[in-house]
Amino acid sequence: MAAAALAKSLVGMQVHIRLIESARIGAVGVGEATIPPILDFIRQLGIDEDELIREIKATFKLGIGYRDWTRLGHFYFHPFGPTGPGMGAVSFPAYWLKMFLEGRAAPLEEYSIQAIAARQGRFARPVHAPNTPLNKLTYALHFDASQFARYLRCFAEARGVQRTEGDVKSVSLRPNDGFIDALSLESGERIAADLFIDCSGFRGVLIEEALGTGYENWSHWLPCDRALVAHSELAEAPAPYTLVTAREAGWQWRIPLQHRNGNGYVYSSAFSTDEAARAVLTTHLTGKLLGEPRSLNFTPGRRRLAWNKNCVAFGLAAGFLEPLEATSIHLIQRGIAMLLKFFPDRDFAPADIERYNRMLESEFGRVRDFLLMHYTQTERVDAFWNECRSIALTDELREKLELFRSHGRILREESELFPVLSWLSVFVGQNIIPRRYDPLVDALTAQKIQAKLEEIRNAVRCCAQTMPSHQDFIDRHCAWSSAADSKKALAAH
Numbered sequence: 037m038a039a040a041a042l043a044k045s046l047v048g049m050q051v052h053i054r055l056i057e058s059a060r061i062g063a064v065g066v067g068e069a070t071i072p073p074i075l076d077f078i079r080q081l082g083i084d085e086d087e088l089i090r091e092i093k094a095t096f097k098l099g100i101g102y103r104d105w106t107r108l109g110h111f112y113f114h115p116f117g118p119t120g121p122g123m124g125a126v127s128f129p130a131y132w133l134k135m136f137l138e139g140r141a142a143p144l145e146e147y148s149i150q151a152i153a154a155r156q157g158r159f160a161r162p163v164h165a166p167n168t169p170l171n172k173l174t175y176a177l178h179f180d181a182s183q184f185a186r187y188l189r190c191f192a193e194a195r196g197v198q199r200t201e202g203d204v205k206s207v208s209l210r211p212n213d214g215f216i217d218a219l220s221l222e223s224g225e226r227i228a229a230d231l232f233i234d235c236s237g238f239r240g241v242l243i244e245e246a247l248g249t250g251y252e253n254w255s256h257w258l259p260c261d262r263a264l265v266a267h268s269e270l271a272e273a274p275a276p277y278t279l280v281t282a283r284e285a286g287w288q289w290r291i292p293l294q295h296r297n298g299n300g301y302v303y304s305s306a307f308s309t310d311e312a313a314r315a316v317l318t319t320h321l322t323g324k325l326l327g328e329p330r331s332l333n334f335t336p337g338r339r340r341l342a343w344n345k346n347c348v349a350f351g352l353a354a355g356f357l358e359p360l361e362a363t364s365i366h367l368i369q370r371g372i373a374m375l376l377k378f379f380p381d382r383d384f385a386p387a388d389i390e391r392y393n394r395m396l397e398s399e400f401g402r403v404r405d406f407l408l409m410h411y412t413q414t415e416r417v418d419a420f421w422n423e424c425r426s427i428a429l430t431d432e433l434r435e436k437l438e439l440f441r442s443h444g445r446i447l448r449e450e451s452e453l454f455p456v457l458s459w460l461s462v463f464v465g466q467n468i469i470p471r472r473y474d475p476l477v478d479a480l481t482a483q484k485i486q487a488k489l490e491e492i493r494n495a496v497r498c499c500a501q502t503m504p505s506h507q508d509f510i511d512r513h514c515a516w517s518s519a520a521d522s523k524k525a526l527a528a529h
């Protein structure tokens with residue numbers, strides 16, 4: 037992602053970009069769900085979305101279904117997209133909540149076209165249909181992260197990036213200021229540069245092993261430290277959403293791609309053995325297991341400085357927050373966008389670096405709080421979930437919860453990632469119910485609100501019915517073909 041974005045953005049500058057990757061070490065090979073801003077990244081690169089989807093066997097995602105999370109047998113949906121329209125000074129959440137508290141509103145999902153379409157297995161891109169929910173259809177993608185990386189590698193190479201296959205063996209620092217001077221590869225090649233971008237995964241070969249930047253361990257907030265990952269056959273048409281199911285010691289994901297399901301069980305090693313985790317994962321697959329599950333250990337948290345001296349870390353090298361809300365690839369995208377905003381010259385102005393680090397710290401923190409809310413606000417009674425409820429909240433999250441509990445207010449910091457509908461869906465989905473409604477709503481009569489709610493609900497229902505099935509949409513626009521794949525494999529031989 038970094039090589040592709042820089043190759044595209046720095047055109048015309050006298051900049052030479054090199055990409056070093058090790059086939060021996062390989063990539064982590066997981067990361068299949070995204071959130072809507074990924075489409076901006078793809079469009080900014082000028083990539084044709086349908087072509088990309090076809091190449092990387094992607095599917096569409098309208099949100100996340102949470103099963104057994106609030107309590108066993110419960111299901112709620114966290115859809116993408118905006119909330120319904122406001123009425124004068126009164127926001128949709130405010131007037132919907134009033135009616136909901138009085139038992140006079142339908143469930144929140146019925147006012148979201150993403151939620152209804154997901155439930156019905158439908159998908160369409162937004163169309164120009166002013167004042168209808170079809171205008172604002174919001175989606176992201178499910179894809180195979182390794183294939184996405186390969187696609188972007190070719191994109192970058194076609195724009196002048198020089199790729200070198202090999203292992204970085206050592207890193208030399210400038211004696212005067214400790215900046216990175218050069219990398220030495222196993223082959224003996226020495227590569228000097230002005231700016232180094234560390235995308236080396238959990239180890240952080242440059243940012244940590246060479247620069248000793250330090251890592252903030254957030255496991256006192258986020259209790260899971262293992263993931264078991266497996267592919268399975270598609271037993272049914274791919275659903276246009278990620279399914280997340282809470283389990284005894286964590287949670288399981290199912291991410292449907294065009295050719296298989298991606299599955300994983302994220303769990304706490306303090307509450308489950310690896311054997312028990314394997315049993316949980318494999319007995320809850322919807323299709324036949326393909327290959328052996330793979331185990332990954334991780335420490336949730338973030339690098340103390342994502343940008344240190346002349347090294348900027350992206351991806352797992354910058355930190356890791358579990359994939360419950362599919363935010364890691366997005367944080368890479370944000371890191372790249374902010375690097376371009378504060379792009380350095382050879383002086384590396386400390387003010388730029390400080391600002392960049394503060395912004396990234398804040399983005400990681402907001403995502404952490406959203407995840408923390410998921411973990412701490414449940415009614416499950418397993419030992420793991422009981423312990424989760426005793427996790428100390430951050431001050432920011434405590435304030436958010438209190439504002440919502442008192443009058444249903446949703447506080448979003450400037451440039452915060454998750455929109456109002458995300459917070460509202462997860463609050464209500466996890467049974468966090470305000471004590472009172474926003475007094476401003478009394479400016480509207482109950483009749484007026486009910487008419488508006490009915491209008492939105494009907495529009496959502498009717499518009500959803502015009503959408504094709506997810507599978508039909510893929511077949512019509514961007515279906516992967518196994519024949520094309522075999523042709524490419526033959527050509528590669």
Ligand SMILES: Cc1cc2nc3c(=O)[nH]c(=O)nc-3n(C[C@H](O)[C@H](O)[C@H](O)COP(=O)(O)OP(=O)(O)OC[C@H]3O[C@@H](n4cnc5c(N)ncnc54)[C@H](O)[C@@H]3O)c2cc1C
Pocket residue numbers: 056057058059061062063064065066067068069070181202203204205235236237238241263265300332334350351352353359362363364365366
């Ligand atoms: C269990 C799990 C599930 C996830 N699910 C999601 C998800 O649904 N959505 C999402 O957005 N994110 C998800 N992520 C995160 C996502 O996988 C990563 O953000 C993404 O794949 C980027 O990884 P990376 O490039 O930072 O690291 P890696 O994929 O580990 O790549 C590291 C690269 O550095 C190279 N390298 C390493 N050391 C050296 C060396 N010494 N010399 C030369 N090259 C080297 C490797 O060859 C490789 O190319 C998940 C992560 C995990 C662990």
